[in-house]
Amino acid sequence: MTSRATEEAGTSSETFARSGKLSFDPPCGPVEGWADGPVIRATGIPYARAARFALPEPVEDWVIPLSATQWAPACPQQPVPFLDEALGGALGALVQDEDCQRLSVTVPANVAVDEALPVMVWIHGGSYVSGAGDAPCFDPAALVAEQRVIVVSVTYRLGLFGYLGDGAGKPANLGLLDQMTAFRWVKRNIAAFGGNPSNVTAFGQSAGGDAIAHIMATEAAGSLFRRAIIQSPPLGIARGRRRMNAAMSRAAASVTANMTTAEVLALEPVVARAGARFGLRGAMPFGTQYGYAPLPAEAEIEAAWDAVAPRIEVLIGHTAEEARLFLPTISSLKPWLGLPIIGPLLRRLIVGIVTEAVYARAIRRFARRHVKAGGRAHLYTITWAAPGNPFGSAHAIELPVIFANRRAWQNASFLEGAAWSDLDRHGRALRKVWADFARGTNLSEHADIAGVLSSRRVG
Numbered sequence: 001m002t003s004r005a006t007e008e009a010g011t012s013s014e015t016f017a018r019s020g021k022l023s024f025d026p027p028c029g030p031v032e033g034w035a036d037g038p039v040i041r042a043t044g045i046p047y048a049r050a051a052r053f054a055l056p057e058p059v060e061d062w063v064i065p066l067s068a069t070q071w072a073p074a075c076p077q078q079p080v081p082f083l084d085e086a087l088g089g090a091l092g093a094l095v096q097d098e099d100c101q102r103l104s105v106t107v108p109a110n111v112a113v114d115e116a117l118p119v120m121v122w123i124h125g126g127s128y129v130s131g132a133g134d135a136p137c138f139d140p141a142a143l144v145a146e147q148r149v150i151v152v153s154v155t156y157r158l159g160l161f162g163y164l165g166d167g168a169g170k171p172a173n174l175g176l177l178d179q180m181t182a183f184r185w186v187k188r189n190i191a192a193f194g195g196n197p198s199n200v201t202a203f204g205q206s207a208g209g210d211a212i213a214h215i216m217a218t219e220a221a222g223s224l225f226r227r228a229i230i231q232s233p234p235l236g237i238a239r240g241r242r243r244m245n246a247a248m249s250r251a252a253a254s255v256t257a258n259m260t261t262a263e264v265l266a267l268e269p270v271v272a273r274a275g276a277r278f279g280l281r282g283a284m285p286f287g288t289q290y291g292y293a294p295l296p297a298e299a300e301i302e303a304a305w306d307a308v309a310p311r312i313e314v315l316i317g318h319t320a321e322e323a324r325l326f327l328p329t330i331s332s333l334k335p336w337l338g339l340p341i342i343g344p345l346l347r348r349l350i351v352g353i354v355t356e357a358v359y360a361r362a363i364r365r366f367a368r369r370h371v372k373a374g375g376r377a378h379l380y381t382i383t384w385a386a387p388g389n390p391f392g393s394a395h396a397i398e399l400p401v402i403f404a405n406r407r408a409w410q411n412a413s414f415l416e417g418a419a420w421s422d423l424d425r426h427g428r429a430l431r432k433v434w435a436d437f438a439r440g441t442n443l444s445e446h447a448d449i450a451g452v453l454s455s456r457r458v459g
Contacts, residue, residue: 026189029062033105034069038145040107042068042193043134047154047185048101048178052161052257053170056101056181072102074132075158076261078268082329083130087396088412090126092136098161098261101178103185104134104153105193106144116196118438121152121186121225123179125206125232125396128286129159129268136408137399146428147435150195154182159268163286166249172292179211180294183224201227201438205399209233209316210287213366217304218294222311229434230316232395235362237281238288239298244278245289280358283326302369309375315437316367317380317455320393323354325414351392371459378443380455384426386418401427401452402434426452 024031024042033042045068048056076096083090111117124131124138132138133153140151156162162175171177187197202212202225209230215221216228251274255267275285290298327347367377384401385393391414400409404427406420415423429449437443447455 023065024192026192027061028059028185028189030065031068032065035109036141038109039141040109040111041104043104044068044070044072044102045104046099046102048181049099050101050157050174050178052098053165053174055171055174056178058181058185068104071134072104072132072153072155073097073100074135074155075100075161076265077126077130077158078265080126080130083126086325086328086391086394086412086414087137087399088409088415090131090135090137092408094132094134098157100132100155100157101181102133102155103182105190106140106151106153107194108144108148108150111148111150111194113194115194116191116199117194118149118435118440119152119186119190119195119197119200120149120229120435120438121154121183121200121202123154123156123202123204123208123211125204125208126158127284128163128175128207129272131158131207136405138403139405139408140403142404142427143402143431143435147431149435149438150190150193152182152186152190154179156182159286160252160255160264160271163288164245164248164252164271165289165292167289167292170255172289173295176211176214176288177294180215180218180220180224183215187224198226199438199440200225201229203229203231203434203438205231205396206234207284207287210235210238214238214288214295216308216312217296217301220294221308225312227313227438227440228315229437230314230363230366231398232318232322232359233316233363233366234284234358235366236358237284238362239290239301241278241281241287241289242298244275244281244285247274247278248272248285250274280354283358305366305369306373309370309373312375313437314367314370314375314377315380315434315443315455316363316377317382318355318359318363319382319395319397321351321355321385322359322395323351324390324392324394325396326354327351367458377458378437378447378455379458380447380453382453384452386415388417389414398430401430404431429453 022033031042033040046059050056073095133155156178157175165172190197204212210233212228213233248271251271272285276282296304367379370377382398
């Protein structure tokens with residue numbers, strides 16, 4: 001097993017590390033973890049099993065100790081070249097396997113055996129077609145060691161495997177159902193790892209944030225987590241997708257459970273192109289589908305959110321220039337964006353319009369509605385950018401600040417020009433805000449970090 005952590009852990013009486021105890025005894029069955037500098041990890045724990053296009057079933061309890069020393073595999077996925085360049089190659093050396101319903105638990109090395117730490121469950125993004133819970137760029141070691149929280153990283157089904165069902169032979173929302181199964185696993189088992197099952201915070205970015213927002217619309221939401229940090233959810237394109245989903249389902253009619261993994265993946269771009277003609281929604285063609293379990297019909301979604309609002313506190317926001325990440329993918333704009341005077345003006349105009357339409361407007365509306373329905377909410381904007389970098393405060397720019405894995409992010413083009421010492425300093429401040437929220441600490445009226453984060457309490 002390759003270590004990612006680089007610092008040394010502190011000591012405390014009756015800790016897992018001091019006692020040499022790297023085994024845990026949750027109700028699911030004994031689990032053997034491994035020490036990694038300032039943290040202890042138990043990686044690749046199965047929380048569900050499912051045949052292709054089948055509903056997830058919780059894994060049966062086991063008796064023989066489970067060796068949780070391998071990273072969870074990623075769901076099979078197509079490479080996304082522009083993201084690999086911007087983000088520096090997200091998956092690293094992770095293997096890919098359809099048997100991907102696994103999670104990893106990271107705890108402070110000096111956590112007391114009976115300590116009930118706040119639990120943060122990470123749902124990764126990637127437009128529902130890429131990414132993985134154990135991708136090196138999402139390594140939670142710094143967050144866990146600095147802030148004394150427990151992080152559970154969840155991997156789930158993506159793309160054709162998880163997010164395009166027709167409600168008949170291929171159930172819809174399988175990836176969402178995977179995530180909900182993982183939350184139930186956490187509630188049942190996390191106390192054995194030193195976590196507090198009554199203090200669980202869901203946090204996720206992009207598609208991960210979108211997934212958390214939609215889990216909040218399910219009947220089970222109030223029992224799964226107490227707080228939610230919803231980072232850059234594309235809620236502005238979450239509705240009005242019925243015709244697009246139908247077109248994509250027709251394009252996917254030839255996909256069967258008997259095909260090889262490679263054959264399914266080869267058809268995924270074909271199916272995605274069927275959604276491309278539906279405007280901005282086609283930019284993220286795979287996603288949650290209303291009216292199929294566990295989600296209500298689209299007309300009932302706001303009532304469902306209102307019902308859970310008093311039980312879940314929300315921290316929700318976006319980056320200042322979300323759309324800058326995606327400009328390089330629009331080939332028709334390249335000649336115009338390179339023009340003097342007109343180019344920069346056009347770039348700012350497009351970035352502003354798309355950021356507002358896909359993210360900001362719907363996020364503000366979500367937060368206001370949540371408070372009106374009796375909940376508590378904070379709105380934030382990430383303003384940090386690498387100095388002189390054309391990506392600016394783009395979509396995902398907060399991720400290397402929160403997940404401070406220098407090796408994983410060192411080739412990310414949207415960080416060129418940034419000093420790692422600045423990233424480290426800003427990261428410590430931002431991780432504290434995220435962890436304070438998870439602890440239940442009342443964030444100040446304006447929990448700001450100069451040059452990084454602006455926020456305000458809603459209502």
